[in-house]
Amino acid sequence: MNRVHHTGPAALLGAAALVTASLATGSTASAAGSPATGVGQAGQRLTVSATAGLDPEGETIRVTGEKYDATKGIYVALCKDNGDDRIPGPCLGGADTSGGASASKWIVPKGDPNEGELALAYGDGGTFDVELALKAKDTNVDCTQVACSVVTRVDHRGTGDRSQDVRVPVAFAGTTPGDGEGVDVPAGTVSYVRTAEFTTAGRPQDLLLHPDSGKLYVGSADIPDTADVNERGLYALDPADGRVLSHVAQAPGSTGALAARNVPLLIAPLAGDGVVFHYPLRGIGTAKDGDTAAQGVWLTGATVTGAGPGTDASTVLVAQGPALSEIETATGAVRRTVTLDGGSALGVDGAHGAAWSAGATGGLLRRVDTGSFTVTATAQLPDGYVTFLEADPATGNIWVGSGTSVLVLDRDARLLATLEGQDRPTAAAFDTATGEAFVLREDYGNADNGADNVGSLEVYDTSTFQPAAEPVALPGNRADAYAGVAVTPGGGSVYVTDQAESKVVRLDRRMSPKVARSPADQSVAPGEEVTFTATAEGTPEPTVRWQVSTDAGQTWSAVEGATDTTYSFTALASHDGHRYRAEFTNSAGTTRTAPVTLTVTEAGGGETGGDDSGGVTGGEDSGGTDPGESGGTTGGDSGTAASGGTGSGTAATGGTGSETTGGSDVSPSGTAGTGTEATDTSATSGSLAATGVGALSVAALAAALTGAGWAAYRRGRSVN
Numbered sequence: 001m002n003r004v005h006h007t008g009p010a011a012l013l014g015a016a017a018l019v020t021a022s023l024a025t026g027s028t029a030s031a032a033g034s035p036a037t038g039v040g041q042a043g044q045r046l047t048v049s050a051t052a053g054l055d056p057e058g059e060t061i062r063v064t065g066e067k068y069d070a071t072k073g074i075y076v077a078l079c080k081d082n083g084d085d086r087i088p089g090p091c092l093g094g095a096d097t098s099g100g101a102s103a104s105k106w107i108v109p110k111g112d113p114n115e116g117e118l119a120l121a122y123g124d125g126g127t128f129d130v131e132l133a134l135k136a137k138d139t140n141v142d143c144t145q146v147a148c149s150v151v152t153r154v155d156h157r158g159t160g161d162r163s164q165d166v167r168v169p170v171a172f173a174g175t176t177p178g179d180g181e182g183v184d185v186p187a188g189t190v191s192y193v194r195t196a197e198f199t200t201a202g203r204p205q206d207l208l209l210h211p212d213s214g215k216l217y218v219g220s221a222d223i224p225d226t227a228d229v230n231e232r233g234l235y236a237l238d239p240a241d242g243r244v245l246s247h248v249a250q251a252p253g254s255t256g257a258l259a260a261r262n263v264p265l266l267i268a269p270l271a272g273d274g275v276v277f278h279y280p281l282r283g284i285g286t287a288k289d290g291d292t293a294a295q296g297v298w299l300t301g302a303t304v305t306g307a308g309p310g311t312d313a314s315t316v317l318v319a320q321g322p323a324l325s326e327i328e329t330a331t332g333a334v335r336r337t338v339t340l341d342g343g344s345a346l347g348v349d350g351a352h353g354a355a356w357s358a359g360a361t362g363g364l365l366r367r368v369d370t371g372s373f374t375v376t377a378t379a380q381l382p383d384g385y386v387t388f389l390e391a392d393p394a395t396g397n398i399w400v401g402s403g404t405s406v407l408v409l410d411r412d413a414r415l416l417a418t419l420e421g422q423d424r425p426t427a428a429a430f431d432t433a434t435g436e437a438f439v440l441r442e443d444y445g446n447a448d449n450g451a452d453n454v455g456s457l458e459v460y461d462t463s464t465f466q467p468a469a470e471p472v473a474l475p476g477n478r479a480d481a482y483a484g485v486a487v488t489p490g491g492g493s494v495y496v497t498d499q500a501e502s503k504v505v506r507l508d509r510r511m512s513p514k515v516a517r518s519p520a521d522q523s524v525a526p527g528e529e530v531t532f533t534a535t536a537e538g539t540p541e542p543t544v545r546w547q548v549s550t551d552a553g554q555t556w557s558a559v560e561g562a563t564d565t566t567y568s569f570t571a572l573a574s575h576d577g578h579r580y581r582a583e584f585t586n587s588a589g590t591t592r593t594a595p596v597t598l599t600v601t602e603a604g605g606g607e608t609g610g611d612d613s614g615g616v617t618g619g620e621d622s623g624g625t626d627p628g629e630s631g632g633t634t635g636g637d638s639g640t641a642a643s644g645g646t647g648s649g650t651a652a653t654g655g656t657g658s659e660t661t662g663g664s665d666v667s668p669s670g671t672a673g674t675g676t677e678a679t680d681t682s683a684t685s686g687s688l689a690a691t692g693v694g695a696l697s698v699a700a701l702a703a704a705l706t707g708a709g710w711a712a713y714r715r716g717r718s719v720n
Contacts, residue, residue, distance in 0.1 A: 036168050064130075192509055200235070219266050268308070280303070305320060314329060347389025362384055383403075385403060513585065
């Protein structure tokens with residue numbers, strides 16, 4: 001059930017009038033959940049009955065307006081706040097063009113054809129009074145992720161007209177109005193962008209970023225349409241620009257003779273540099289950057305259908321159909337073998353001592369303990385082409401490309417998640433630093449079954465299996481027999497194969513700015529230095545500019561030259577009530593800090609602004625029996641005059657504030673002093689402090705009254 005926040009317009013206007021009458025300058029901040037008023041460029045006033053702590057599941061608020069141009073229709077709605085001079089939107093619930101919406105309202109001029117069931121007509125003076133039923137999110141926008149405001153804007157008949165734009169920021173429980181205001185996308189949104197294409201490594205089939213040397217190794221086949229050049233083999237590339245460091249084209253066959261070989265599978269890195277790789281049909285080779293030819297062994301038995309790292313650096317695990325063996329890389333000698341009926345595909349989890357086996361088209365998935373070479377868990381896979389078995393080294397979960405889905409199973413082969421997709425998943429890789437999985441999907445089929453010749457890269461959180469970044473479209477990427485993904489530590493760059501176009505595509509991480517440190521409200525005296533500090537994370541590193549608002553946040557302007565994370569300046573009295581925020585921008589988006597308020601108060605304060613010289617001690621009173629005694633004891637702490645003391649400041653009990661009883665108007669010696677305590681015969685004369693307490697400033701009185709008014713209002717506010 002929706003909660004309801006109601007506040008009568010009279011109460012709101014009364015509170016506003018009290019502030020205006022008591023405080024000639026400055027602004028007051030609304031308490032969390034209290035009403036707030038926004039002011040438009042032509043003096044329009046938009047008041048919202050509650051602005052913070054709204055129930056994400058549903059909250060009904062009251063919205064009133066006055067001084068609007070009653071000749072222009074407007075929408076009143078909760079919308080994404082896109083900043084100054086930019087049309088608010090999208091809006092929750094869309095625009096109300098039917099008259100039946102509860103999340104937005106349509107206000108029209110009197111006599112408008114839409115008045116009645118579709119829209120509400122303005123009241124006298126361009127006024128309106130409506131209720132909105134708000135929720136935190138719908139299919140258009142999520143106000144827990146982006147800044148939202150209750151807004152007015154000209155209706156669909158004048159979409160380019162910004163004259164009726166008024167915004168009042170609101171926030172739902174757990175968020176702050178304007179906090180981390182992602183202008184283009186939510187703050188901290190991760191995405192990947194294509195930054196390079198390497199066409200220097202033949203027709204790429206698999207990728208491996210070497211953990212020690214940092215080189216990008218590419219296993220490749222020959223490009224079909226370049227008959228005069230043989231591009232197959234193993235390439236070492238500079239991962240920054242795709243420059244070829246070396247190309248190892250040849251490896252030994254069954255007789256030991258060297259020949260050009262396709263390299264469809266990179267098995268493991270060698271210590272320092274280089275890789276172990278498979279080449280058809282039964283070859284296991286090793287090579288590193290700078291080698292002229294690979295070392296290799298030719299296995300006996302069936303064609304190799306899968307391979308992965310062995311239990312130590314000198315071995316590899318090899319699937320030859322149903323036979324799973326551990327062999328010595330240098331000699332090809334078999335150490336151990338187990339037969340897994342129906343096995344073919346292989347995925348190795350060296351971090352958890354396991355190997356996973358499955359058939360090429362589904363069937364039984366098995367987990368094999370590589371210490372004992374025994375099966376420890378099984379699961380039945382659905383029918384469908386198995387494109388990969390990749391183990392998450394952090395969790396031990398196995399990710400299975402099956403048909404157009406990715407299945408995630410735990411170490412006991414229990415299904416954890418099914419990640420659906422339109423295209424065929426062909427390769428996957430993991431980054432343990434970020435806890436993310438990178439899945440390459442490639443288009444497969446033809447126009448008759450929905451093929452569009454566009455693949456994608458998807459990024460998932462490996463603990464929640466939810467998307468961790470926006471998917472990246474890969475035009476021209478089509479599925480083939482092999483594919484590869486490689487990720488730099490921390491996920492800064494991702495490399496994917498594109499066999500159809502014979503290239504390696506590099507994608508770099510982007511993150512829209514996310515506020516790490518926000519400025520805070522400050523209160524200073526004129527002439528004091530003000531320092532605001534804000535920082536944000538983002539990729540690329542965001543730039544910053546500070547902005548100021550002189551009209552309670554309705555409009556903002558950039559502060560000239562304020563482009564550092566710290567902004568300092570000397571406060572002036574005219575700065576009182578100004579609001580400040582930092583805006584961070586990079587190529588992934590723009591984010592702002594929540595606005596903060598600067599309060600500038602005159603120096604002094606206290607009860608009347610003096611010191612203790614007119615109190616008990618009073619000064620040297622030569623007319624009294626003891627210093628400070630002849631003027632009485634209740635003069636206060638604010639420069640009041642003792643009898644026979646100074647005549648400036650406010651009067652003590654028994655004084656008038658300009659001339660003291662029995663004394664000179666300026667004489668500190670009090671030659672006419674009586675030497676006795678003054679009476680209270682003048683208690684009601686002179687300044688306000690004649691009551692025996694220091695005078696309250698007008699501003700302090702206004703603040704006290706306003707505080708009482710708000711407290712009374714909050715006590716009287718009902719929540720139904």
